Amino acid sequence: MGFRRDLVASAARCGAALALASITVPAAAQRGNPYDTERPEFAELAALEDRAVGLMSRPQKDAEVRTQIIVAWRALQDAASTTLVDGGAPHPLKHAAGISAASQLYTLGENAQARAELETAIEGLRPYRAYYPAKWAEGLALLGVLMTQDGDADAAWEFVREGYEQYLAIGPVEITPGSLNGPAMAKSNLEFALAEIASRTGRAAESLVYQKASLDTREAALGPTDPDTIASYYGYAGALRRAGRMDEAEKMARIAVERAVAHIEPSHPTYARSLEMLGIVLSRSGRPVEATDYLIRALELKRVHEGPDNLIFAYGIHNLGTILLQRENYAAAAPLFVEAEALFREKQGEGSPYAVGSLAHAAQIDFVEGRPEEAVGRFQALEARLGEDSTDIDMRRRIAPEYVRALIATGATDRALAVATSFRASLLESDQPDALLLRIANTLIARSKAAKDPDATDEAVAQANAIVELLSRRGAARMYGSSSAEIRGALDLAMEIAAIAGDADLMLSAIQLLDASEISAATLRRDARRQEADPRLADAIRALQDANDAVERADGAVLAALLKGRQTEEARAAHAEAMARHESARSHLAADFPAWSSTDADRRDPGLDDLRASLAEGEAILAVMPAYAGTYQLVVDRDGALASATAGGRAGILSLARDLRGDAVTGNGLDRTARALSRAIFSRSVRDRLSDKSSLRIIAGGALASLPFSLLDWPEERGATQQKLVDRFAISNRSGFQAVRRAEPKDRRLARFVGFADPAPFGGATTPQPAEPTRGISSYFDRDGPDKSVLARLPRLEATLAEVRDVARFFAPASSTILVGAEASEEALAQASVREADVILFATHGLVAGEIEGVAEPALVLAAPAGEGGEDGVLTASEVAELDLAAEWVILSACDSAAGMRGGQPAFSGLAQAFRSAGAGALLVTHWQVRDDVAAFVSRETLRNWREHGDKARALREALIALRTDSALPGADEPSVWGPFALIED
The missing domain is CATH 3.40.50 (Rossmann fold)
Incomplete structure (x- = not known):
């Protein structure tokens, strides 16, 4: 009874619409039901049920209408309570109507009351579930969502999975093409709820299985162009995106958009949400501007057709914020998250996972913009909302890395260590711990210890190298497509440790990965066309990606076994087998498709020794890489290398770089800006390393790649004549870390x-x-x-x-x-x-x-x-x-x-x-x-x-x-x- 269309995307992450279908048939419509309201003795109940269903059928439901709907279900509850059956028990519609009322309470943000009433109603309906399977399943799915939002994700998984099995045991679920068959839709609801809960508890494989099952059930019942089916397509696209299967995710999202545009009015919520999901998917596959266009179009449709004071609009501004976050437009993203958080909290209560998610992003922005004290304040508020024993891994992964680093930056190293340790413990509770997250957690623990005791820095370096090794195997394009902010944060952490330790090898490896992931977007489209033209190539690439996924799962299993003190022989054997399959897939791809130039799937970057050997006397490489919170440098010459971090972090450096470009065009303030930026980049240690060089090869990452370095000053001692960098060095820019090539000399007079x-x-x-x-x-x-x-x-x-x-x-x-x-x-x-x-x-x-x-x-x-x-x-x-x-x-x-x-x-x-x-x-x-x-x-x-x-x-x-x-x-x-x-x- 209105569960899907009324819950407006409540269980979807990043605003994908909740794929729980509307069940608009009467609750007791099954043949042979002795409690059917079509029986004459239940005529009063039938009239009350018809009234409630009629209110539910209204296309637009504001808070006032939803309150009327709740009153109608309450009236049915009261009447059913005094209509006695089975020797004095109240009519089971008392409990069925309670589930319907609870779903409306949820849409109004009354989560605690909704959960309490659901628990009572589900237990009351349990003896009658064979007669009310669809309504009972609706209650199970919604209660699972609420349990997950309250931080009981693992308990929700067990509860809904058990209920799903019990639902299937009632009997075969008939699917009647073209009809809103209640039992079939209830099955799809449960499958979707399981997919969402599985995603939040780190069960990525199960999430995809249940999401696809929900889609198949819905399409068989409703056909391919029904709004609920289209919603399932973009819901499945979201699940594929979270699993890193970006090509498939884009395909599903585009199907949803094409069908929505062809078959649905723009005023229908599914129309806007299909555009929204395609934008989200595109943002993770190297097309953030096209993604922003889709998000803005979706948001405008929501504003026009559904208004700005509701959950639908809150999802829209949250999603737009996430795209701007990825584009590193933090100034524009921050107010969107603040606005979204307030709306989510108002509509869903303090425990809303979406309010928590929006606040987490706002706190992340505080950290990366160089405001660690403000970040700590927001993270502490998040911690209080979630609770120390929360099993919601998705929320913890958003919070823990930046929270720990902000605590370290403010000197709270004991608390940082406690948060990092708790984060790792929550990961180990999962049946399939994520290998990257475990590596990040280990590195955060080691970094916290090193902040207190410099002798622990070596362990931090070792853990940071483990992050780099894992991401190296993953490949640049997949790093870009999975979770770019998380990847940048992990590499930023590794580079911070490299700068503290003065470890040039670690710095080089981390910068190479970040540099490769940034430029990979330039070739994603070309490679997509090649794969489309050659299915064999696409299959080979997919096989390599699947093999890498298997390695990461095995890596996580080995690491978890070690941390739990368990035997590791079986896990290590599985890891060795996965590595062998990965190497076989890589070799097959390289042998059968030698002309394929992937986004670094088979990348072999030069090491520090190779770079040094490729440089001539008087030459040096200067790499300057704005990462996530910091900006890091690496100077390489024939004699050695220097790893360091710039003063001012990422935010300060990029602000000066933007000012320099503007000042160069207008002529206003250029000397002052150039001096400030030059002193930030060319510290005393960097200047000493470059003092006898005449040729500078610059590798600039991110927004600094658009910086005309020739305009910078070469910082001289006070009183000395200032030189522009172009007066001091012959400057060239490089687009990567390949060793310097020395072309065979030829007669340039014969050039064509x-x-x-x-x-x-x-x-x-x-x-x-x-x-x-x-x-x-x-x-x-x-x-x-x-x-x-x-x-x-x-x-x-x-x-x-x-x-x-x-x-x-x-x-x-x-x-x-x-x-x-x-x-x-x-x-x-x-x-x-x-x-x-x-x-x-x-x-x-x-x-x-x-x-x-x-x-x-x-x-x-x-x-x-x-x-x-x-x-x-x-x-x-x-x-x-x-x-x-x-x-x-x-x-x-x-x-x-x-x-x-x-x-x-x-x-x-x-x-x-x-x-x-x-x-x-x-x-x-x-x-x-x-x-x-x-x-x-x-x-x-x-x-x-x-x-x-x-x-x-x-x-x-x-x-x-x-x-x-x-x-x-x-x-x-x-x-x-x-x-x-x-x-x-x-």
């Missing part, structure tokens, strides 16, 4: 050149179009690809032909090709002259000012296609990655050509990273829009210098110095003019 200039415009324009204000990439795309009507308004780039010709003068005429107008097309990329060119220059529009995912990506605009079919004239990043290039240089003379995908993705995940994947040796890119005359000067002089001595970083440095001092171009000495150029090379 290809330039793309002034592509034929869309819309057939022959004269320059007026430039429009800066547009986001989404403006140029619709759901079917590039929006040609908008592309037609892009201005012509006739001046680029002069730029390309100016560069081409340095190459022999027979070795130089200029593609202009209609020839500057996507089809031209297949020509041998392009594939074999040593230098390729694209002087065109770059649509990379903002991020677009899914149907649109960072892209270069080439010539408009001559006819229908074939290429569309827009060269996207994923298309670039499929090219086969031999170029030593690719010059992207387009605005923001180093830019990537916003939302935490680094610059090199955009066009630059795509060209690197295509085989380009080095890229000359820009961080913001540049003038045509400046672009031509820098491109020409850089290539001139390179042809003279072959050192690309030095060539760019000399070109920038010449621009500032000798070019005579207007304003050439302004940082906004010379600052945006960057070199990316191996």
